[in-house]
Amino acid sequence: MSGVYLSAVGVLGPGLPDWQVAREILGGRRAYQHEPPAQPQAHILPPNERRRGAKSVRWAVAVAQEALNGAGITAAEAATVFASSSGDGETLHQMCEALARPLREVSPTRFHNSVHNAAAGYWSIGAGSRQPSVTLCAHDGSFAAGLIEATAQVLVNGTPVLFVVYDLPYPQPLAAVRKIGEPLAAALLLSPEPRASTLGAWRVAICEGVSATRFPETLPPGLCANPAAHALPLLASVARGVSETVTISYANGCHLQVESQPWR
């Protein structure tokens, strides 16, 4: 089948400290308990870069590292796709505050951290990977947009792709006009052929006129409000080990359908 294989996962969010725990919760074998996650360490970054990098970078890099470890491949083998609606809201807020002051003194580090591909840039530096990388945004449809891009890369280039989706809440006053909910990051390692670690086989298609698969009922609404949470119904299907078609909301009436089969 001309699909892609889900060969490892990384997750980080309140009550979802890693894929091992998330898999049990999403699979219905363990109760969800809301606990703020520990600050991600992002060990792969050199100390200097870890200090310079914004908070969202540490979240994105932490789940990327988890997925890579889970698949047992090196960063040098995987192209990357990063998807986020808001990038680093803290950096944006600080930039806009500085630009609203009379002297408009902007920190150069903050400016280079303000690019949407900051997480991808830090990842490539930390991982020492010169593989291609794309960073994209489709507001609440960012997960779907990233999944199409990552799937197309696997199908066309025949190489593994590390797909990272993340969003952290904006600080005030932006938080009042754009509600991200709880912070959440997830990473999916997609490969062109099955590996020892493979969890599922997927076929991805674009469709209209359908409705999205619901979020697992045990998860709090604040978590499901995060654009990255659109990954969770699909991961729940993998966690339950069932064959089913999961429909993911994209934007403007467009959806993705993923035929997901367990892989043993």
Place this chain on the structure above:
Amino acid sequence: MKPLVITCFATANPLGLGCEATSLALHGRHGGLRHNDLESAAELDTWIGRVEGVESEPVTARLSEFDCRNNRLAQLGLRQDEFEQAVARARRQYGAHRIAVLIGTSTSGIRECERAYCERDARSGALPHWFDERRTLNLYSVADFVQRYLELHGVAVAISTACSSSAKVFASAERLIEAGFVDAAVVGGVDSLCLTTLYGFASLELLSREPCRPCDAHRDGISIGEAAGFALIERAEGAEDGVTLAGYGESSDAYHMSSPHPDGEGAYRAMQDALDRAGIVAADVGYVNMHGTGTPANDRIEDEALHRIFGRSVPCSSTKGWTGHTLGAAGILEAIIAGQCLKQGYVPGSLNIREVDPAFKSRIALEPEARDLRYVLSNSFGFGGNNCCLLFGKVA
């Protein structure tokens, strides 16, 4: 890869409105830069590439909620070169849901957020009611706007890899078409003047006080420009003439967030990957449109990488002396210029150079020359070490 054909290009940029105006300015050696006169940022002593008429054509009617400088610029670009008619034809041919929209931008409508932060409520700190995150600030705003303006459905996405953004859209479009997700794609790039990039590049001491001079011995920084550009991409079967996307190459530097790798390794990989994907060799390339921003480090490493592949045999130049660095729109604007060069058999040379950097080893084209071109390469390199190289050819 199988070449794809580009059936329509459209642009609004500092050289004028439309592809022909852009070509005429290149041929006539009329630059589009002016001393900074942007309202609210005019204290910065630098040169900018500003698009005439952006302010006076608001986004109205059913899309009025999207009104902001960036979407006005997008709209101005979409109205050029009979692009809307070309898309209407493709819509009838493939169906509105089978045409993807992929738009590169680095800052989208951030100017609205900058303005909103100057109007925060004195007591609560709240942003003003008119501010609309989704339809202006969010990077997706411009992709959403373009999709709605062109009455398309299905895949729409903003790609944001800093200054390579609107080169990357070509690579993503090729994959979506090849994987069968869509039959055609509207790709583009839109970035407009804002305080974030002007003061941000000023903080890095990368703004020149003169019109930028890429590849000059005494180059001292960039001039920021704004632009919108679009291309309609389709499968090439049955096409009789036109410009093709023949290849592309992508890489990461894995070196530094805002400085290029000193030996140009990332740039080299992207260019070599583009040649390999097209199945051609360096000697087939007739002109390279450089990223060539005008900063000392960028142009030096690009020269290094160019020399490694082409030696001194292929004319190379940056057209940013005319347009300024249009950041997330640079990839599409220079793709359009590459397309014009292929059609007209023409190498535009360089603008503003007084003396080519004597340390440069590649062949920097200064003067315009007529040249029969089979392939033109266009480089775009962005912050985060994100490199993308596009290769354009002609329908055989």
